Amino acid sequence: MKSEIIRLRPVVKDYAWGNNMFIPSLLGEKATGQPQAELWMGAHKQGSCLIAETGESLRDFLDRNPYFAGCRADSFPFLFKVLAIEKPLSIQVHPDAEQAKRCFEEGNPNYSDPNPKAEMFYALTDCTLMCGLRKQYTKNEETLAMKEYLERFYPGDPETSAPFRLNIVHLEAGEAVYLKPGILHAYIRGNGIELMNNSDNVIRAGLTSKHIDRNELDRIALKTPYDPALLGSFEDTGGEHFFTEAGFILTVMKDGFFTYDTDNVKILICTEGSATLNGYFRLSKGEVCIIAKGHTLCVETDGTVFCAE
Secondary structure, eight states: OOOSEEEEEOEEEOOTTBBSSHHHHHHTOOOOSSOBOEEEESOOTTSOOEETTTOOBHHHHHHHOTTTTTSOGGGOOOEEEEEEESSOOOEEEOOOHHHHHHHHHTTOTTOSSSOOOOEEEEESSOEEEEEEEOSSOOOSHHHHHHHHHHHHHSTTOGGGGGGGTEEEEEEOTTOEEEEOTTOOEEEEEEEEEEEEOSOOOOEEEESSSSOOOHHHHHHHSOOSBOOOOBOOOEEETTEEEEEOTTSOEEEEEEEEEEEEOOSSOEEEEEEESEEEETTTEEEETTOEEEEOTTOOEEEEEEEEEEEEO
16 A cells, blocks of 8 residues: 555444434434544554554554554554543543553553543634633532533532632633643533554543542642643645644534645544545545544645644
8 A cells, every 4th residue: 555645444332421313414424323522533452443454453553564654553643533532521631641651561551552641622613611720729500501401410429519619711612722741631512633652541530430540640730720721723835724832633624625734643533525636536525534643735625634743
């Protein structure tokens, strides 16, 4: 396979908090009635894409062809996701590089890989999340309403009081936030794009039926207030670019012709309409592809394409 562009089949995760319509609609598939929470686009061992043409795991392909991305699968530089949030996610936190490496090597069962996990979240629709400690404990109309909302899904869970401690953030479509390691957070509702380290290390404190380790969470969570400011962006001939201190770049291309020249391996998804890449490769709504390291990207689209690197 010599092309610089390879079509991928992403992985659907059917977590209980997912929406049963958004991801099937994006993929052009019939809804099953079951929740589909996340669409994984990457080479993580717990959810590697497949090569559409051959059915081979992207992990195996990268391990056989490390020149393509400039690395093997375990060193792939990011994990790209679509999230469809019907019910609130757990109160959670992610480790930094030192914590992840040490705890994974020690065999701590909370850590599935040795990678840190910082993440960017871009709203595809209006979204609500909680993130970062407030400057002071706050009981008001908004926080009481959020507590009541959380209790509908998790009655009796002590973490339904989290809105009194955590900032409540409302994002409009097209807005984004960055969560560095150690920031307590929970996604509440909406649909969005997530870009992060190639990691699935999640430490939970509540609002979940999954494993909870409050002691570990307390050990790695930042104890200082955090201002969840919106990420800035800038536009050029390559589209609208969102950068983070962790090195992730999310580029949005809408209705036009874009030329984007960076050396990084990239993964693209078309979320509306269709696009032609580098003059020959057709990408329709819900389709995903990977672009080899070192190649210029030219995109002509009558819809919306997201590029992660």
